[in-house]
Amino acid sequence: MLYPEIVIAGCGNPLFADDGFGPAVVEELLRLDLPDNIKAVDAGLGGPHFIFTLLDPEVTRRLIVIDTVNFEGRPGDLVRLTVEDLPPGSYRDAHSWDLTEPLHRLKDKIDITIIGCQPKRVSAPEFEMGLTEEVQNAIPRAVREVLALIGVDYGTTIQNLRKGEHQPGAEGEACGES
């Protein structure tokens, strides 16, 4: 199965400074030893057409989207939003025939939460890599929020659960096994 019961999608473009927040949080989540029914995906800019239109509500029960949201908060502030809070066009799938938004199509079948971070600097149209300090500092809080949402409690030992330390043999893992 391509997507399991719980899907965490980090959306945004790391080439536009703080717009890379979603993928950066997923990168951090992937270092953790998450249960098998959870998949964290670096969706980049492909969330709507690669993930949101491919989820099977029979299998996937929960979707957590991590993205940058400009709500004129302080840089690094996090908000927890529902699909209803999103302005029109937020995750429009360009490939959708009627431009209906895939999250609206899914929202009654899948429990969807959006974790948004207020960016300090989004460099578009110029490419620029790297998060600002404020947004970088929001990553651990976003990770804790995701873990709370999915009911995974690592307590205060979260840093010890990084795969490299937890599973010394992980380096030898072959693709397709997980």
Next chain:
Amino acid sequence: MSKIVEISPTTRHEGHSKLVLKVDDAGIVERGDWLSITPVRGVEKLAIGKTMDQVPKIASRVCGICPIAHTLAGVESMEASIRCEIPKDAKLLRIILQSANRLHSHALHNILTLPDMYLPGTDTKINPFTPQEPVRSVAKRIQRLREIGQTIGQIAGGEAIHPSNPRVGGMYKACTPQAKNKMYDLAKEGLTLAHEQMDFMIAILRNFQKRDWAEVAGKQIPIPKKLGYHNQGYMASHPLYGSSSLDSNPGWDPQRWTDVRPWDWYMGEGEVSLADPSYPVGGTSPVGTKVNPQMEACTGVPLYDGAPVEVGPRARLVKFKNFDEKGTIGQQVARQMEYTDSVYSILNALDEYNPNGKILADHIPQGDGSLGWAANEAPRGTDVHLAKVKDGRVLYYEMLVPTTWNFPTCSQALAGAPWQLAEIVVRGYDPCVSCATHMIVIDEDKKIVAQKLIQ
């Protein structure tokens, strides 16, 4: 007297582009300009000084739908510059990833195409999301083909969207025999579905070709027999995968490529003088809107042998398989014909693939600054990356992405079509315009957001 219509933005494709059309009294396009309006700048500059491993990862972020093509072309342009040959089993994994990506992409494009098409024998346009048969089972088949493509791509490439497995010199991880079997089972299932989907789509496209009119905004628009015809040439580097400067007989030649500026190519300043508020979605631009494609176009115009060329499925079939059908429908038929080729190439690569084989070159040179290039046959056309690597660092990098080649060619193909059908011609190219940022802007009641702050 000519009038100007503007469709902005165009819909049902990736990225942001627009059409500026000069039409005659009957509404037939005399001159069409299709251009990207997404300003994205600086990947070449950003790449300089980065390591040869970082740059393909950067390249894969330029577009939301072609990360696999950009990863492969990026990695292989580095390998071409440093002159590194990769082991056979690594190449086979890349071929599997490439073919799986094409399978997914063509299926996704069907969703984009179908709403312009009709159920044969009826005047009913196809809604891919209707719960009614026969469309419902077609939609399910498209979804399954996409899942199969994405799952195989994930196994071979490490991740389904931004593949983590390809690296300069080969691949990071081999696939286990179990993973190989899983891919094989999926591909076998996909083969049957690909045959069915190809037959279905070709029947639908042929039916459109026989029609006299298509309905747009409640009006019957005549379909010209030469919809989407152009007289430009074709460019393809390989029937399936791609080519690079390491090949003994390279499929692309940098000497034949030139780049001109948009203002040498597109129309100058003008003003919209014809508008249709009922045109989907949201109407055309109102009369009086200023247009200036020369200044608004955000991409250069690449030429091959001094002229625009078409890239993509038809170009591959024309160059390598004697396909000769012109026009939008010919282009769409060619795309469907690649369905089964994609799956057969996965099966053939799996037959050859040895899970215990070597996947990383013994020696990865660090480069002497020589120019290398790699052309990847992405679903929507030839994606060429050029690089110079010295001591492991990138000195020069350039990306010539597929739709950039197709912009000027498609612009020519618009002439002779009723303006209301121009988007059908554009969609035939499966365009992918560079993506901009994705940031949600909440501009409503800020109190709501304040209540949702995470402490």
